[in-house]
Amino acid sequence: MVAAALVDRVGSGLWASVSVLYFTYVSHLTVAEIGALAAVAGAVGIAGAPVAGRVADRLPLTRVLVTVQIVRALASLALLTTDHYALLVAFSALGGLGDRAASVLTKLYATRVAGPDRVRYQAVHRTVANAGWALGGLAAAAALTLGATGAYAWLLTGDALSFLACALITLRCGEPPSPSRTAAASDRAATTAPPAGPWRDRTYLAYVATETVLFLDDAVFKVGLPLWIAHADNAPDGLAPLLMVLNNVMVVALQVPMARFAATTPAARRLLLPLSAVFVLGGLTMTLSATGGTITATVLLTVSAAAFTLAEILHATVSWELSVALAPDTAQGSYLGVHGLAQAAQRSIGPLTVTAAIAAGPLGWTAFGSGIALTCLVQHRLIRDRLAEKPSPPITVSKN
Structure with missing residues (x-):
C-alpha cells in the first residue's frame, strides 16, 4: 500500500x-x-x-x-x-x-x-x-x-x-x-443491537471539532505565509516558495523519526503539550517578523515556517494514534470517516482564518498561534477520561 x-x-x-x-x-x-x-x-x-x-x-x-x-x-x-x-x-x-x-x-x-x-x-x-x-x-x-x-x-x-x-x-x-465485520457477524448470531455510531458519540465529535482547529497549519503554508510575505515591506518575494520547500524537506526527513514519540496512546496525548508550545512559537515569530529589516524578517519567517512544519509533523503523529484509540474496534471505519471531516472542514475555514489573522495586523498571528495552542490543551483534557476507559494496545517488540 x-x-x-x-x-x-x-x-x-x-x-x-x-x-x-x-x-x-x-x-x-x-x-x-x-x-x-x-x-x-x-x-x-x-x-x-x-x-x-x-x-x-x-x-x-x-x-x-x-x-x-x-x-x-x-x-x-x-x-x-x-x-x-x-x-x-x-x-x-x-x-x-x-x-x-x-x-x-x-x-x-x-x-x-x-x-x-x-x-x-x-x-x-x-x-x-x-x-x-x-x-x-x-x-x-x-x-x-x-x-x-x-x-x-x-x-x-x-x-x-x-x-x-x-x-x-x-x-x-x-x-x-x-473487527467491525467480525463483530457484525457475531451480532447477527446473538441477535444483539450494534453499538451507537460516531454521530451519537459526543466526546468523539468534540474531539473532531478540536482537530479541525489543529489542522489549520495546512492553511499557513497554502495561504498565510505567501500572502503575508507578498504584503510585507521587509520580506523578499522569493522567500515563499523556499519556505514551501523547507516544509516538504522537513516532513520527509522528520516524519518517521518523530513517530516514536507517539508509539502509545498515553504518549500521543502527552505530545499535545509540547505541540501547543510549538504553535505559540510559530505565531509569535510571524508577529516579530514585521518589526525588523529584510534579514531579520527572513530569519524569523524561516523560524516560523520551521515551527509550523514541526507542529504539522507532531500533530499528524498525535492524530493518527488518537483518532483510532478513541474509536471502538467494531466501528473504526465509521469513526475515522467522521474524523476525516476535520481536514475537509479545515480546507474551507482555514483560508478565512489565516486571512483574518493577516487583516488583524502582526498581533493577529500571535492570536492565531495561541488559539491553536489553547485548543491543544482543550483536547488534552477532553480525551483524558475516555482514554482511561480503554487500555492501550500492547507494544510489539521485534526479536533479532
Whole structure:
C-alpha cells in the first residue's frame, strides 16, 4: 500500500500544480468560475470521508478502495471530454468525493494491517506520499516548459492513470482483518443491537471539532505565509516558495523519526503539550517578523515556517494514534470517516482564518498561534477520561 501512496501522490502532484492553468487556458473559465468550481468540489468532497468509512465497516476494504480509485480515474478522464461548465463542476466534485474517500480508506487500511505499529506505518506512508507529491510537481514543471496547452491534457491523463495503477496495486494487497465485520457477524448470531455510531458519540465529535482547529497549519503554508510575505515591506518575494520547500524537506526527513514519540496512546496525548508550545512559537515569530529589516524578517519567517512544519509533523503523529484509540474496534471505519471531516472542514475555514489573522495586523498571528495552542490543551483534557476507559494496545517488540 505504500507503493500505491507513492504512485497516487505522483499523479496528484502532476495535476494539483496545473489544475488552475488547465481550467484557465484549456477550458477557458474565468477566475470566478474556477473559484466556484473549487468551492463546490471541496464541499461535496466533505461527504467522502464519512460515507467511505461507513461502507468499509461493512464491505471488504480493498474492494472499496479499488472502486474509489477507479471512480477518481474516471472523474479525471471525464474532465478531458468537455468544456461545459456544469459538467466540469460535476466531474470535479466527483473527484473531490473520491479524494477524501481514498484518504480515510488508506488510513483505515494502515490501522487494520499495522495494529500497534500504526503510527510508524502512517509516518512512512506520509513520507513517501510527500516525496511523490514533490516528484509529480517537478514533472509538471518540466512538462510546462514545452509551452503547449496540450501538455495540460497529458498531465491530467497521467493523474488518471496513476489512480488506475493504484487500483491494480491495491488488488495485489491482502485484505486486512476487520473487527467491525467480525463483530457484525457475531451480532447477527446473538441477535444483539450494534453499538451507537460516531454521530451519537459526543466526546468523539468534540474531539473532531478540536482537530479541525489543529489542522489549520495546512492553511499557513497554502495561504498565510505567501500572502503575508507578498504584503510585507521587509520580506523578499522569493522567500515563499523556499519556505514551501523547507516544509516538504522537513516532513520527509522528520516524519518517521518523530513517530516514536507517539508509539502509545498515553504518549500521543502527552505530545499535545509540547505541540501547543510549538504553535505559540510559530505565531509569535510571524508577529516579530514585521518589526525588523529584510534579514531579520527572513530569519524569523524561516523560524516560523520551521515551527509550523514541526507542529504539522507532531500533530499528524498525535492524530493518527488518537483518532483510532478513541474509536471502538467494531466501528473504526465509521469513526475515522467522521474524523476525516476535520481536514475537509479545515480546507474551507482555514483560508478565512489565516486571512483574518493577516487583516488583524502582526498581533493577529500571535492570536492565531495561541488559539491553536489553547485548543491543544482543550483536547488534552477532553480525551483524558475516555482514554482511561480503554487500555492501550500492547507494544510489539521485534526479536533479532
